[in-house]
Amino acid sequence: MAATLKDVAEKAGVSIRTTGRALRGDGPVRREVAERVLAAAHALNYVPNAAARNLKQRSSRIVGLITGQTFGSEVGQRRVRLLEEAMRAEGRYTLLGALPSSCGDLDALLREWSGLVEFILFLAWPPTWDPAMLKNYPMRFIFIDCAPDAEEFDRLLTDRASGVEAAVDALIRQGARRIAHVAAGSAVGRASGFEQAVRRAGLPVESFTVRCRALELQDGYRAGDELVKLKADAAFFDTDRMALGFYRYAHEHGLRIPRDILVAGFDNDSAGSFAIPALTTVAHPDHETVKAAVDILTCSEPQRPESMILPTRLLERESSRNQ
Numbered sequence: 001m002a003a004t005l006k007d008v009a010e011k012a013g014v015s016i017r018t019t020g021r022a023l024r025g026d027g028p029v030r031r032e033v034a035e036r037v038l039a040a041a042h043a044l045n046y047v048p049n050a051a052a053r054n055l056k057q058r059s060s061r062i063v064g065l066i067t068g069q070t071f072g073s074e075v076g077q078r079r080v081r082l083l084e085e086a087m088r089a090e091g092r093y094t095l096l097g098a099l100p101s102s103c104g105d106l107d108a109l110l111r112e113w114s115g116l117v118e119f120i121l122f123l124a125w126p127p128t129w130d131p132a133m134l135k136n137y138p139m140r141f142i143f144i145d146c147a148p149d150a151e152e153f154d155r156l157l158t159d160r161a162s163g164v165e166a167a168v169d170a171l172i173r174q175g176a177r178r179i180a181h182v183a184a185g186s187a188v189g190r191a192s193g194f195e196q197a198v199r200r201a202g203l204p205v206e207s208f209t210v211r212c213r214a215l216e217l218q219d220g221y222r223a224g225d226e227l228v229k230l231k232a233d234a235a236f237f238d239t240d241r242m243a244l245g246f247y248r249y250a251h252e253h254g255l256r257i258p259r260d261i262l263v264a265g266f267d268n269d270s271a272g273s274f275a276i277p278a279l280t281t282v283a284h285p286d287h288e289t290v291k292a293a294v295d296i297l298t299c300s301e302p303q304r305p306e307s308m309i310l311p312t313r314l315l316e317r318e319s320s321r322n323q
Contacts, residue, residue, distance in 0.1 A: 003044035011040040060118040061092050063297065064139075066109075068099045068124020068146075073241070075267045075284055079123065079144070082290045090298060099124045103133060110137050119297055122146060142293055145284075154296055155307040156289050160266070163282035163312030164193025165200075167264040168236050170280065170314065172201050174322045176234030176262050180208045182223045182246070183238050184215045190238050190266065208232065212242065220245030224253065233261055234320075240265035240272045240281050243319075247275060263319040277318030285310040 009019040014033060021027030022037035029037075040046075065083060067076065084094045095117060100106045106129075113120070120139050125131070125146040131153060134141050142154040171179055181194045191209075198207045210226045212219035220242030227235055227246070237243035243265035250257055257263050257277055264280040265272060272279030288310050296303070 003041075003046040005046075007044055008037065008040045008046050011044060012037045060116065062095050062117045063087050063092050064095045064097065064113055064117040064120035066097050066099050066120060066122050066124070073239075073267070074269045074271075075286075076123070079284075079286055079289070082286055083121065083293065086290045086294050087297075090294060092297070099126075103129055107133070110134075110139070114138060121293060142296055144289060144293065151307070152305055154305045156292050157307065157309050158189075158284055158289070159309050159311050160189030160282075161193035161196065163314060164190050164236065164266065165197040166312075166314040167266070167280065167282050167320075168194055168197035169201075170316055170320055171234040171236065171262050171264060172197065172203065172205060174234075174258075174262055174320055177204065178206045178208070178230065178232050179234045179236065180210050180227055180230055180232040181236050181238075182210045182212060182220060182227070182242055184212045184219065184242075190236075194236060210235075212238075215239040215242060217241050217245035217248075220247075221249045224249030224255075227261065228253070228255075235261060235263055237263070237265045240267045240269040240279060243279055243281075244269075244271060244275060247279075258319050258321060262322070268315060273317070275319075280317045280320035281315050283313045283315055285312060 005016055005019055008023075009016045012019060012033075014022075014037060018029060018033065019037050022029045022034040023041060025034075065080060067080060080096070087094050095113065097109060099122075100109055110120075114137060118139060119142065121142045121144055123144050123146065125143060131150040134153070140154075142156065144156050145158050168179060179198070181191070183190060194207070198205050208230050210223045210230075212223055215238055220237055223235075223242070224246055235243075235246065237246065243263055246263065247257065249255070250261070255261060264282075266282045268281045268283035272281050292308055292310070
């Protein structure tokens with residue numbers, strides 16, 4: 001059984017209150033008493049009960065991060081890293097967990113975290129789950145780039161549609177007239193931006209959709225045959241990974257990017273800037289999102305939950321420039 005504060009106090013021969021002050025280092029305790037308490041704690045392998053302390057103080061320095069499938073992608077890992085760095089700069093710690101597969105499992109996780117964390121940042125949330133279940137927990141929840149329809153929670157969302165629209169508009173400005181959207185159903189916000197750019201072109205632009213099973217390298221590669229059949233002169237891919245998979249197809253089949261087909265992607269993966277030609281992409285507002293999350297966490301006065309929509313940024317590179 002784990003040692004308790006009472007066990008440490010008894011071994012050191014002092015009161016529980018004095019023991020607590022000595023371990024925290026925040027009260028008037030004689031040096032020799034403090035040393036005796038610390039020695040007793042070390043001998044008993046005593047670990048403070050953070051949950052009990054946080055409940056008593058009604059505050060916590062630990063922030064929970066719950067990730068989803070995108071954690072395996074570069075953009076997902078980049079966002080988690082930036083959040084961890086920002087929390088550390090504010091003197092806070094992060095507790096990382098994967099989104100459970102059911103509401104019941106999420107309930108169990110949140111019960112375990114109750115009292116340990118004050119804020120939980122969701123980086124994923126299934127659209128079929130009811131966020132009303134979260135009202136039962138003594139934490140504040142922030143949704144990052146996932147959007148349950150609930151105004152009682154803070155939501156920091158990415159304006160993907162306008163980023164896609166800017167990318168497709170850039171392809172049209174470079175002379176593309178047969179543009180394909182290489183899409184997977186799991187990608188949010190891409191289709192509306194693609195369609196909006198084609199509608200607003202004011203030019204005779206033909207558009208096509210090439211459906212893929214997922215958002216990975218192999219999906220972009222497999223889309224190559226269809227793009228050739230369509231005689232597409234430009235393609236927007238839902239992710240940079242898909243676009244780079246198509247690069248391999250183009251190399252193997254003698255297609256020249258951008259001379260034969262213009263290409264753009266989404267996510268600003270680091271590999272895109274090193275590809276030949278460098279890949280045009282849409283970058284997430286990662287730094288802006290992290291700053292907004294930190295502002296919510298560190299606000300000294302209680303604020304009403306709000307939804308913020310943060311803009312993306314188009315990075316035009318060689319793959320979308322006619323030569």
